[in-house]
Amino acid sequence: MTALHLFVLAIVQGITEFLPISSSGHLILVPALTGWPDQGLAMDGAVHVGTLVAVLLYFREDTKGLFLAALGAVGIAPARRAVADTIYAKLFWALVIATIPAVIFGFTVKVSGLADLMRGAAVIATTSIVFGLLLWVADKKGATEKALDRMAVKPALIIGFAQVLSLIPGTSRAGITMTAARYLGFGRQEAARFSMLLSIPTIIGAGVLLGKDVAESGDPVIWIDAAIGAGLSCLAALAAIHFLMKWLERANMTIFVVYRVLLGIGLFALIGTGAI
Known part of the structure; x- marks a missing residue:
């Protein structure tokens, strides 16, 4: 892998993972638009590890609280007492509940081979536009008063089932979970915060599966490139993440919707001309 290829891949993954514009869709498009070879499973796993570290660092107070809540959930009394008067015990279980649908459906899609059938530019173009417009509607119609202390079983489950749709490339895991949270009345920053915390188990699970695939494939891992x-x-x-959270302090999701629609239209134009 050339230095330019490595740089573009890492930056694209880092920027698009948490913005509501679809990281998987952009990663599929990189080789399609540049003619570069597929980056391989090991590099996919490496850049996902990077984004996982980023969300853990940015939301370090939340991740600390959730870690203590997890310890408390398995019976460690000091940890349970440490989060007793916080939102983290409740938030931990909300994240667990919201993760379950993606685990079930993600495994089903992987073993069925459907994932490979959905990796086309036309699919990405369609989902980019459709789910972008859905984000715009939810952001305009949704109330903004709910904070994460209002996250209960029902909304967590709804967001979890919405996350299943992100198995379709171009949908955007961040985008569809924020869409569901805004539809349920959570504030823009709170919707983004929950979406990014929900990415932690999702990225870990995807990383485990990628690691298994790399081990089974026997492909050599170039550790320097991966690092x-x-x-x-x-x-x-x-x-x-910093840009998104600051942007949502004062503005809405429209900028991301416009980008998604223009991306979809551009892709359809390239498909029509036979460029991709």
């Missing part, structure tokens, strides 16, 4: 990719994607993801 550079992880580091670059971490830095890009930190910048993207």
Whole structure:
């Protein structure tokens, strides 16, 4: 892998993982638009590790609280007492509940081979536009008063089932979970915060599966490239998270909707001309 290929891959993954514009769709498009070879499973795993580190660092107070809540949930009394008067015990179980549908459906899609059938530019173009417009509707119609202390079983489950749709490339895991949260009345920053915390078990699960695939494939892992990719994607993801949270302090989701619609239209144009 060339230095330019590595740089582009890591930056694209880092920026798009947490913005509501679809990281998987962009990663599929990189080789399609540039003619570069597929980056391989090991590099996919490395850049995902980078984004995982970024969200853990940015939301370090939340991740600390959730870690204590997890320890408390398995019977460690000091940890349970440490989060007794916080939102983290409740938030931990909300994240568990919201993760379950993606685990079930994700495994089903993987073993059925449907994932490979959905990796086309036309699919990405369609989902980019459709789910972008859905985000716009939910953001305009949704109330903004709910904070994460209102996250209960029902809304967590709804967001969890919405996350299943992100198995279709171009949908955007961040985008569809924020859409569901906004539809349920959670504030923009709270919707983004829950979406990014929900990414932690999702990325870990995807990383485990990628690691298994790499081990079974026997492909050599170029550790230096993997480390550079992880580091670059971490830095890009930190910048993207900071931008998103600051943007949502004062503005809505429209900028991301416009980008998604223009991306979809551009892809359809390239498909029509036979460029991809």
